[in-house]
Amino acid sequence: MAVTGCTTTNETPSTTTGGTITVAEVNEVTSFNPNTPQGNLDMNAKLTGYTRSGFFYLDDKLNIIPDKSFGTVEKTSDDPLTVKYTLAKTATWSDGTPVTADDMMLAWAVQSGFFNDSTTDADGNVTSGTTYFDYAGDTSGLGLADKPVVGDDNTSITLTYSEPYADWQLINPIDAPAHVVADHAGVALKDVMSAMQTMPRGDAAKPAAPNDALKTFADFWNTGFDATSLPTDKTLYLSSAGMVLDSWVPKQSITLVRNPDYKGDLKPKVDKIVVRFIGDAQAQVTALQNGEVDIINPQASADTIKSLEALKNVTTLTGNQFSYDHLDISFNTKVFKDANVRKAFLMTVPRQQILDAIVTPQNPDATLDDSQLFFPGTDAYDAAIKVNGSSAYDKVDIDGAKALLAGATPEVRVLYNTKNPNRVASFQALQASAAKAGFKVIDGGAENWGSLLGSGTYDASIFGWISSGVGVAGVPQIFSTKGGGNYSGYSNAQVDSLAKQLQVTLDKKAQDDIQTQIDTLLWGDGYGVPLFVAPGVMANSNNVTGVVYYPGQAGVGWNYWEWAKK
Structure with a gap:
């Protein structure tokens, strides 16, 4: 889709590193897990964009851009379709724990629905069997794959599909930190991984008794990351990316700071990103005008754009959205x-x-x-x-x-x-x-x-x-x-x-x-x-560089590591 920009240019000092950038977003965070039905909201996904690395990201032209500092993806066979994911040594959680195949196995179990053997009624209530991970996405695609083969000293998984899969390149097998889910669920991670390796694919026609370790593990994943304020336990919001959550003022803002444990290539240029929750579009424009925020991503309207174009030292970006x-x-x-x-x-x-x-x-x-x-x-x-x-x-x-x-x-x-x-x-x-x-x-x-x-x-x-x-x-x-x-x-x-x-x-x-x-x-x-x-609109003060219009769900923060202050 075409993207158009309206720009006001002014003389500004050269770009420097460090400092704070403040962003206005419409909605507030409600969960550190955007993959559950109740957590499947735009701001939750945007938060993980700042705090979760993956094997790739989508740029503003929707090209798949690999992040080899997190890991590599290799298609090793077309028939059958076989794909290997190998983690880089630089992939680390912010508590110092390396990202491992255990984390990828969690993501695979969630996204494939492999172990589910439940039957539901017309209202969605389970009438027999077990739903382990309550996933807001679709499981039929990754569900075409057999159980992953773990290798390379627990740093890789290999997926083999029973049929060609149209979206295989969009599979990003990373989710919450598995060790955190296990700790909070009160189960041993080795017991959960053992269950994943030994349990057969779920069959709704012949449901089995639930595996206690996996069910307890999944139950925490389903609801344990929901929040209305900053938890006292920092492990509930670990980061594997360039920023890590530092504070949360409910109904007002969250603050992210540089992740000192991040060893990847997408290092942020700024020290701090503050995300303010401002639902009203005109209030976002006013905050930008007053210097209270540097970047806004309001709901688009003719009045909003007219107000923005009247501001000095502001760049306005408009375009279509998906x-x-x-x-x-x-x-x-x-x-x-x-x-x-x-x-x-x-x-x-x-x-x-x-x-x-x-x-x-x-x-x-x-x-x-x-x-x-x-x-x-x-x-x-x-x-x-x-x-x-x-x-x-x-x-x-x-x-x-x-x-x-x-x-x-x-x-x-x-x-x-x-x-x-x-x-x-x-x-x-x-x-x-x-x-x-x-x-x-x-x-x-x-x-x-x-x-x-x-x-x-x-x-x-x-x-x-x-x-x-x-x-x-x-x-x-x-x-x-x-x-x-x-x-x-x-x-x-x-x-x-x-x-x-x-x-x-x-x-x-x-x-x-x-x-x-x-x-x-x-x-x-x-x-x-x-x-x-x-329609979409984003705008930024001209004392900020690196802001690029984005039409997809990642929003204005899709390339936060390129943002800088002047």
């Missing part, structure tokens, strides 16, 4: 069991009104987002919207909704983030429009909306997904019955089958065809509606 706001129906609540009620509700969503209010003032050429899977501006999107059935929801149809309701006046509780102005505006527009058809839309907005996703306490939700911009793993993650990001209780056997097929399809055109089929099924089932593709 992010979109959407309204999702909850299939596991009573009101939407009836397909006609789902479709009637979606007919009342004033999508054009919401687009015109939030996006069009900034981008006059903005159009409705008519695909659940593809972003506008791509050939695949243009082809999909011709056949996927989205046109049925392009315009509000109150009469059509009334006909489907046949006099009923359903109550619908909608969850959204009350601290996000765009989500508030979307909810208010929806509430007023749906009332015309007879719906009683109840305000279910909450500050802690993220922790409520998938809880069954609401009937529909308004929130945003932000993608890495590469790969297809996000499709089964969100839309498969057992997808870790399926907060809607949505289940369609055809979608499950197609999503599984997608994971082993290497041809791009064939991938697009499969995704178009899924897109069509989603619209036909009344899954929900995309509201708009979110």
Whole structure:
């Protein structure tokens, strides 16, 4: 996607090292583990961007950039697909413990779901067997691999896949420090690793008694890193990257400092990075203007950009994002069991009104987002919207909704983030429009909306997904019955089958065809509606260098090690 920049240039002193850079972000940290359903929020992932190294990162053009100071990735065979991950000697946790294959085995167990043998009901409750790691991502891709072979004195693992895997290059087998999880779970790490080496693949048709050591270990991973303030135990927020968390003032800010134990190549130039939590976009602009922050990443709007462009000594960067706001129906609540009620509700969503209010003032050429899977501006999107059935929801149809309701006046509780102005505006527009058809839309907005996703306490939700911009793993993650990001209780056997097929399809055109089929099924089932593709804006004081616009989920801090003060 194209990225455009608007720059104000001024004479400034030369770049120096050291000092403090302060960044404004919209949301607050809620967990040091962004890979659980409740921890799967943007700011949690952004924090790990500062504090977790990996085998690679994605640059601003979405190229895969290896970090050989952490480790190397080698494809040793195409048939069968075999990939070896070897840790560098410089890979170290901030308590001085080396990163080892134990850590990679934890990441593999989480991301593959290898040991899970659970069956769940329509509401997602386990009815038999065991779910060990409650992973927010998709397990079907890495689940194609056999159990890793550990080698090189516990510094490497080798994965062999049973089938080709489309996203194998995006597998980054590193997660939380395994020794910390074991210590806090009260189990011996050697017992956990022994269980991983000896236990067979889980089989939901023949569930086994849970392994106590692995279950206790996984239980801590699932919830033990959630936090509302800085833990007294520093091991809960260890770093393997250039910065380490130093302090946290709840509802205000976190402070990161240089990690003295970091031995890798991506060393930060500054001594300290302060991340302030400022939800309101105009408040971020004001903080930048007053010199309270150096970099901001607010929610984009025409007013925000206009305010930024009026500031002196500020660089404003705008562009597209791999992010979109959407309204999702909850299939596991009573009101939407009836397909006609789902479709009637979606007919009342004033999508054009919401687009015109939030996006069009900034981008006059903005159009409705008519695909659940593809972003506008791509050939695949243009082809999909011709056949996927989205046109049925392009315009509000109150009469059509009334006909489907046949006099009923359903109550619908909608969850959204009350601290996000765009989500508030979307909810208010929806509430007023749906009332015309007879719906009683109840305000279910909450500050802690993220922790409520998938809880069954609401009937529909308004929130945003932000993608890495590469790969297809996000499709089964969100839309498969057992997808870790399926907060809607949505289940369609055809979608499950197609999503599984997608994971082993290497041809791009064939991938697009499969995704178009899924897109069509989603619209036909009344899954929900995309509201708009979110535009992006970042800005920085001209006393800071190295800030580069980024369209993906890593956000403004994707290259923090290149930031410097002038």
